[in-house]
Amino acid sequence: xxxxxxxxxxxxxxxxxxxxxxxxxxxxxxxxxxxxxxxxxxxxxxxxxxxxxxxxxxxxxxxxxxxxxxxxxxxxxxxxxxxxxxxxxxxxxxxxxxxxxxxxxxxxxxxxxxxxxxxxxxxxxxxxxxxxxxxxxxxxxxxxxxxxxxxxxxxxxxxxxxxxxxxxxxxxxxxxxxxxxxxxxxxxxxxxxxxxxxxxxxxxxxxxxxxxxxxxxxxxxxxxxxxxxxxxxxxxxxxxxxxxxxxxxxxxxxxxxxxxxxxxxxxxxxxxxxxxxxxxxxxxxxxxxxxxxxxxxxxxxxxxxxxxxxxxxxxxxxxxxxxxxxxxxxxxxxxxxxxxxxxxxxxxxxxxxxxxxxxxxxxxxxxxxxxxxxxxxxxxxxxxxxxxxxxxxxxxxxxxxxxxxxxxxxxxxxxxxxxxxxxxxxxxxxxxxxxxxxxxxxxxxxxxxxxxxxxxxxxxxxxxxxxxxxxxxxxxxxxxxxxxxxxxxxxx
Numbered sequence: 439x440x441x442x443x444x445x446x447x448x449x450x451x452x453x454x455x456x457x458x459x460x461x462x463x464x465x466x467x468x469x470x471x472x473x474x475x476x477x478x479x480x481x482x483x484x485x486x487x488x489x490x491x492x493x494x495x496x497x498x499x500x501x502x503x504x505x506x507x508x509x510x511x512x513x514x515x516x517x518x519x520x521x522x523x524x525x526x527x528x529x530x531x532x533x534x535x536x537x538x539x540x541x542x543x544x545x546x547x548x549x550x551x552x553x554x555x556x557x558x559x560x561x562x563x564x565x566x567x568x569x570x571x572x573x574x575x576x577x578x579x580x581x582x583x584x585x586x587x588x589x590x591x592x593x594x595x596x597x598x599x600x601x602x603x604x605x606x607x608x609x610x611x612x613x614x615x616x617x618x619x620x621x622x623x624x625x626x627x628x629x630x631x632x633x634x635x636x637x638x639x640x641x642x643x644x645x646x647x648x649x650x651x652x653x654x655x656x657x658x659x660x661x662x663x664x665x666x667x668x669x670x671x672x673x674x675x676x677x678x679x680x681x682x683x684x685x686x687x688x689x690x691x692x693x694x695x696x697x698x699x700x701x702x703x704x705x706x707x708x709x710x711x712x713x714x715x716x717x718x719x720x721x722x723x724x725x726x727x728x729x730x731x732x733x734x735x736x737x738x739x740x741x742x743x744x745x746x747x748x749x750x751x752x753x754x755x756x757x758x759x760x761x762x763x764x765x766x767x768x769x770x771x772x773x774x775x776x777x778x779x780x781x782x783x784x785x786x787x788x789x790x791x792x793x794x795x796x797x798x799x800x801x802x803x804x805x806x807x808x809x810x811x812x813x814x815x816x817x818x819x820x821x822x823x824x825x826x827x828x829x830x831x832x833x834x835x836x837x838x839x840x841x842x843x844x845x846x847x848x849x850x851x852x853x854x855x856x857x858x859x860x861x862x863x864x865x866x867x868x869x870x871x872x873x874x875x876x877x878x879x880x881x882x883x884x885x886x887x888x889x890x891x892x893x894x895x896x897x898x899x900x901x902x903x904x905x906x907x908x909x910x911x912x913x914x915x916x917x918x919x920x921x922x923x924x925x926x927x928x929x930x
Contacts, residue, residue: 453548455499455506455529462542463488465876466635470549474500476511477537477544488872491515491538499529499546508535508546515539634715637687638876641713644680645848645875651677652762652843688714698912699726706905709764710850711842711875718881728895728902733914738903741776742920750777750794752924753828757835764850765921767838769903770857771795771831773896779827780818790816793824795834805833845869851880851897855889858896864889 457469457477464487469475475484478495487496493513500507506529510517515538519527533546651673688694693714694701703725707717732738745751755765774796775781783791788798790813799809802824810822823829838853845865846852856864867887871878880897883889906913907920 456547456549457485458545458547459485459487460534460543460545462492462537462544463872464542465874471499474498478511487537487542488877489537489542491541496537497535505529506546506548508533513537515541633691634693637684637691638713638715640684640687641715642874642876644677644684645711647677647680649843649848649875656843698909699729702905702908702912706766706901706908707851709766709904710901711764711848712851712879716879721881724898725902725905728898729906729913731899732902732906737776738772738906739915739917741772742917745772745777746920748777748779750827751920754831755921755924757831758838761835761839763835763839763842765924766904766907767835767850767853768921769900769907770838770854771834772903773900780825782816782818785816789813792819792822793830794827795824795830797824797830797833801837802830802833805837807833841865847873847875847878849875849879851901852878852883854897854900855880855883855893859890859893864893 454470454472455475457471459467464485469485471484476495476498477483477485477487477492478497479487479489479492480494483495493511493515495511496513497517498509498511500509507526508517508524508529509526510524516523518524518536518539519533529546531546531548535544535546536542537544651670655670694704696704700722703722704714704717707721708714742751745754750771751768754768754771758765758767771777771794775794777794779794781793781796783796786798788800791798792813797805797807799813803809807823807826807829808821809824810819812819813822818825823833838857841853841856842848842850845868846856852864852868856868858864864883867883868878871882871886884894906915910917910919
């Protein structure tokens with residue numbers, strides 16, 4: 439079809455296609471389109487469905503001669519309409535299509551055209567191209583643009599100089615999020631649950647940006663090139679601006695209009711890298727159960743007293759912040775050892791876990807710790823670096839950071855589960871999940887897999903301890919947030 443005919447036919451479209459995922463694993467359950475789109479397993483498709491029965495590009499939907507058509511793109515498992523395999527078929531209102539025999543089911547319906555909905559349902563907005571062009575191509579108006587545009591253009595000059603696809607990917611993500619924030623201003627009238635989906639999209643795009651920047655910093659850790667350092671500083675600066683915009687969006691939606699206990703639970707989930715808008719209510723209810731378990735004993739207060747007396751709190755917080763991690767991973771060590779420096783755990787097939795961070799020998803050695811001659815004995819060994827708090831904390835922070843930035847996709851709760859359930863077990867399960875922050879979190883893990891009760895309890899004990907730590911007096915403890923003073927000391 440030539441471009442003139444395509445243009446004329448699209449001008450006649452007065453309805454949009456609504457695709458509802460009736461069965462299948464997709465980031466959203468509803469999509470809207472007013473032009474051709476594709477469906478498949480590849481992240482290049484307009485609708486991505488993670489299912490083994492779905493081909494990389496399974497079907498294409500297009501508008502031709504006043505009708506919408508669906509075409510099979512030579513898929514491996516076929517496309518079915520009313521149980522019959524098809525190559526191409528007309529889409530009518532309330533058409534059900536199945537991708538593969540017993541595969542995902544999609545419902546196609548038609549609705550009146552609504553541009554505000556279309557903007558929020560797809561990242562393929564032409565304004566994105568205009569936005570990127572404004573930042574990175576139109577340099578003749580250099581004297582007339584604002585400081586933000588100049589900042590982005592300077593960073594892009596470094597990109598062109600270094601020819602780094604990583605840089606380009608980061609810039610495109612930043613531009614995409616900025617477009618979404620702009621679209622939000624015309625989206626206020628849309629019902630609340632769709633606003634929340636929109637905010638969720640922005641959150642996970644920002645999280646992807648964090649991971650890209652972290653990976654870039656890791657790759658360039660040994661680089662002294664001042665242009666590289668300057669570019670990264672600019673990316674960090676823009677990321678902080680995006681964070682402020684997201685905070686305003688959260689305020690506008692009133693997500694924190696909760697009782698104080700629920701508010702702290704949601705806030706802590708955000709600290710550990712989860713979106714406020716996706717936290718299940720049963721997760722919140724479960725956290726409250728574990729808060730009561732902490733309240734029923736003096737274990738929490740004794741462990742904190744031990745950490746404060748020995749100067750552990752500031753040391754641990756320092757290493758977490760140095761490795762760009764939430765300082766609340768402090769409570770992981772509390773769950774592991776109650777801050778008893780000479781602790782030796784029970785024997786496992788990997789040997790004895792030792793020290794505050796309860797490292798097994800293999801992991802400790804991988805992160806630079808010297809494993810003592812008494813490693814195979816249930817005893818303290820002064821020659822074993824696992825009992826050396828500064829060295830073991832440095833190793834633990836680097837280990838947590840590696841899980842956090844790669845396999846766990848910045849989900850702090852998945853990091854906790856991975857840390858507890860032995861080498862590779864949780865990580866192997868995580869690697870079977872879709873490789874994006876939206877699909878990699880603790881409740882998704884619980885949906886897909888059965889994990890041991892020990893690991894389940896472990897995660898909830900740490901998370902609930904972190905919630906209590908944000909405001910101990912709210913939960914009946916007679917002390918202040920143990921991490922605040924440490925952070926203040928580091929800033930002084």
